[in-house]
Amino acid sequence: xxxxxxxxxxxxxxxxxxxxxxxxxxxxxxxxxxxxxxxxxxxxxxxxxxxxxxxxxxxxxxxxxxxxxxxxxxxxxxxxxxxxxxxxxxxxxxxxxxxxxxxxxxxxxxxxxxxxxxxxxxxxxxxxxxxxxxxxxxxxxxxxxxxxxxxxxxxxxxxxxxxxxxxxxxxxxxxxxxxxxxxxxxxxxxxxxxxxxxxxxxxxxxxxxxxxxxxxxxxxxxxxxxx
Amino acid sequence: xxxxxxxxxxxxxxxxxxxxxxxxxxxxxxxxxxxxxxxxxxxxxxxxxxxxxxxxxxxxxxxxxxxxxxxxxxxxxxxxxxxxxxxxxxxxxxxxxxxxxxxxxxxxxxxxxxxxxxxxxxxxxxxxxxxxxxxxxxxxxxxxxxxxxxxxxxxxxxxxxxxxxxxxxxxxxxxxxxxxxxxxxxxxxxxxxxxxxxxxxxxxxxxxxxxxxxxxxxxxxxxxxxxxxxxxxxxxxxxxxxxxxxxxxxxxxxxxxxxxxxxxxxxxxxxxxxxxxxxxxxxxxxxxxxxxxxxxxxxxxxxxxxxxxxxxxxxxxxxxxxxxxxxxx
Numbered sequence: 001x002x003x004x005x006x007x008x009x010x011x012x013x014x015x016x017x018x019x020x021x022x023x024x025x026x027x028x029x030x031x032x033x034x035x036x037x038x039x040x041x042x043x044x045x046x047x048x049x050x051x052x053x054x055x056x057x058x059x060x061x062x063x064x065x066x067x068x069x070x071x072x073x074x075x076x077x078x079x080x081x082x083x084x085x086x087x088x089x090x091x092x093x094x095x096x097x098x099x100x101x102x103x104x105x106x107x108x109x110x111x112x113x114x115x116x117x118x119x120x121x122x123x124x125x126x127x128x129x130x131x132x133x134x135x136x137x138x139x140x141x142x143x144x145x146x147x148x149x150x151x152x153x154x155x156x157x158x159x160x161x162x163x164x165x166x167x168x169x170x171x172x173x174x175x176x177x178x179x180x181x182x183x184x185x186x187x188x189x190x191x192x193x194x195x196x197x198x199x200x201x202x203x204x205x206x207x208x209x210x211x212x213x214x215x216x217x218x219x220x221x222x223x224x225x226x227x
Numbered sequence: 228x229x230x231x232x233x234x235x236x237x238x239x240x241x242x243x244x245x246x247x248x249x250x251x252x253x254x255x256x257x258x259x260x261x262x263x264x265x266x267x268x269x270x271x272x273x274x275x276x277x278x279x280x281x282x283x284x285x286x287x288x289x290x291x292x293x294x295x296x297x298x299x300x301x302x303x304x305x306x307x308x309x310x311x312x313x314x315x316x317x318x319x320x321x322x323x324x325x326x327x328x329x330x331x332x333x334x335x336x337x338x339x340x341x342x343x344x345x346x347x348x349x350x351x352x353x354x355x356x357x358x359x360x361x362x363x364x365x366x367x368x369x370x371x372x373x374x375x376x377x378x379x380x381x382x383x384x385x386x387x388x389x390x391x392x393x394x395x396x397x398x399x400x401x402x403x404x405x406x407x408x409x410x411x412x413x414x415x416x417x418x419x420x421x422x423x424x425x426x427x428x429x430x431x432x433x434x435x436x437x438x439x440x441x442x443x444x445x446x447x448x449x450x451x452x453x454x455x456x457x458x459x460x461x462x463x464x465x466x467x468x469x470x471x472x473x474x475x476x477x478x479x480x481x482x483x484x485x486x487x488x489x490x491x492x493x494x495x496x497x498x499x500x501x502x503x504x505x506x507x508x509x510x511x512x513x514x515x516x517x518x519x520x521x522x523x524x525x526x527x528x529x530x531x532x533x534x535x536x537x538x539x540x541x542x543x544x545x546x547x548x549x550x551x552x553x554x555x556x
Contacts, residue, residue, distance in 0.1 A: 222229020
């Protein structure tokens, strides 16, 4: 299959759902975006509120406290597991069994964030992410959550209208799937690359080029040729 | 069955399920048309199971990755809708305050009892020790701190506590929140270091309270000091004891995890004590509120303040002892 690291969620219906896990790079970027947003919000508060004198500084203390604490938890629970930073990268927080993240889990993972931040820039957190099986930091391990890429669009459907060409060679299911994948990827490849890939099949198919291979793919998928 | 025939046959049903899920995910649409949501609800489980079946077929027959990924996403979003709990927040809060918090407290009464001992016993011992040798006060606080403290609770003050005007009550509220939450967090997070941190902070705070209380009472500032602390003492001290208790419980699990792996035992204990964390934090907020807006006032006669303080303590006792016992869930 694919080379991504995936988490396989077993559902009660007996089918396995697979989701790509988010690693250190994506999560760091998401964190950076969130940190910027929080910084801007706190700065706005610190500029605007002194106009209200002491009431303002009281509001500022309370407001910044609430913001830094509940920003993460609120977005994770109420907005489908995605803070604005995570959403920008297409990430999503969920329980390891696929259910959306709840209040308890979100509070735990954000409380343990204080431990993850030690001793410097999320050092413990990064080490935990790199060492754990499902890219979980200490907060995720404590709360039983994972961070995944919510949008799993791997490839687009076949677009070729080539005439279906029968395949005269017995192929295993995996090999058939490889040819179908080629047909799906072909629009995204340039012509030379497509020919190069198709040419790899010369020993098996006689006279094969990109278009003929797409024809074979159409035949394998059972496309009906309309004149 | 070939892939294109499979798709041709079932694409209308997948599109229908996708539309349903989009309606359910969109809060505005959901609330607008309750009748539609009810209709969807009747047919949703069957449609979702069918899509799961299609996904399994697509994987087994090695259909193209595009088709598999589409069905995967459909199944995932459907799974999310079907297995999501959406209790209204007020019910959750009500249920928490009435049942979960007191029940969790009673479940953890042993570590909390130890925590109370670690807080109050040093206080009493320190008070006793200072009564014998008053120089011991300066082993905890510098002379300048002692002077500041005496100034705060001077009977001649207009306002008890820190020097301020009344419209900065809100600022003091913010300040006390920060103060209380820091203490609570230290006492709790110290438990992660095998409970040693919790023990240390509890004993230290206990010694401090005992010293301050005895010293101010002995120099004649008893009335301002006790009338100041009476209101919020029940909230704050009980919250510190609760956080300390949870810290001790976690520390104990870290030392003796039983048959589980160490961090697993810690995580399980933390999850079990979540209600205590929420409740303790609420209590610290309440303590800060009372401290900022009630404790520092001098217009009520001292008896009223004592009465309020005692009333709060009694309420606390009743709450943790009796609340939530009747409903057998």
